[in-house]
Amino acid sequence: MTQIFAHRGYSAVFAENTMSAFIAAEKAGADGLELDVQLTKDGEIVVIHDEKVDRTTSGSGFVKNFTFNEIRKFNANKKGVKKEPMPSLTEVLEWMQFNQLVCNIELKNNLLPYEGMEEKVIQLVRKYNLSNRVIISSFNHYSIVMCYRTAPEIEIAPLFNERIYMPWVYAQSIRAKGIHPKLVSVSDEIIKGAMENGIAVRPYTVNKETDINRLLSINCTALITDDPVKAMEMKKQYEKRP
Incomplete structure (x- = not known):
């Protein structure tokens, strides 16, 4: 049955990419999380989507220009009541020792080539x-x-916005076991074709009920959503059908 991945945690309700959002996603029964990582000035892997801290925190400037201690002083829960620091990847992985979640780590290095981030x-x-x-x-x-090449035991999945012809062939060529396409760029035929060829498909970002239903109906590998609670409820309804 289709797995539900919480996009930046339960970001429909909680501040994105914060421990609160991740904990809430786990409590909601999500199968997995999707989160984004960047690199601080002193080489710490931090969980934040943008190259700059401006949109999601109380700070201003590029992630790469702050040390980890400096960046921790910013409030990552800008709109909320409770002050919350930006999590480090270490903090998230430590917490994952106490649950069974799958974690999709997105490397945000397509604009800034963070040296050594992969390792x-x-x-x-x-x-x-x-x-x-x-x-x-x-x-x-x-x-x-x-x-x-460094860690063949860890699954990789290319992200893309555009329509790729037979994306499973491309995925196989780079040894990826899955693809993470933008929802609007994949048809049911492409999803089925990929899955039939042994490639997992996890489209993003799936928030509308019609889209969630569409993916559940073709038993898509997983979907990445801002609202895991809604997606889980719909999945349960789906499973009850005769």
Whole structure:
């Protein structure tokens, strides 16, 4: 049955990419999380979507220009009541020792080439023995190929916005076991074709009920959504059907 991945955690209700959003997604019964990582000035892997801290935190400037201690002072829960720091990847993986979630780590290195980011992420995943519960994805396909070569035991999945012809052939060529396409760029035929060829398909970002239903009806591998609660409820309704 289709797995439900919480996009940046339960980001429909909680501040995206925060521990609150991840904990809430787990409580909602999500199968997995999707989160984004960048690199601080002193080489710490932090969980944040944008290259700059402006949109999601109380700070201003590029992630790469702050040390980890400096970036931790910003409030990552800008609109909420409770102040919350930006999590490090270490913090998330430590917490994952106490649950069964799968984690899709997106390397945000398609605009800024963070030197050594791949090795650092792999090192942490191995340190916490999570190689079988992590999927590394990126729009930077050179980067995920590098991850595969360094750690073939960790699944990789290319992200893309555009319509790729027979994406399963491309996925197989770079040794990816899955693809993470933008929802609007994949038809049911493409999804089925990929799955029939042994490639997992996890489209993003699936929030509308019609889209969630569409993917459930073809038993798509997984869907990445801002609202895991709604998706889980719909999945349960689906499973009850005769």
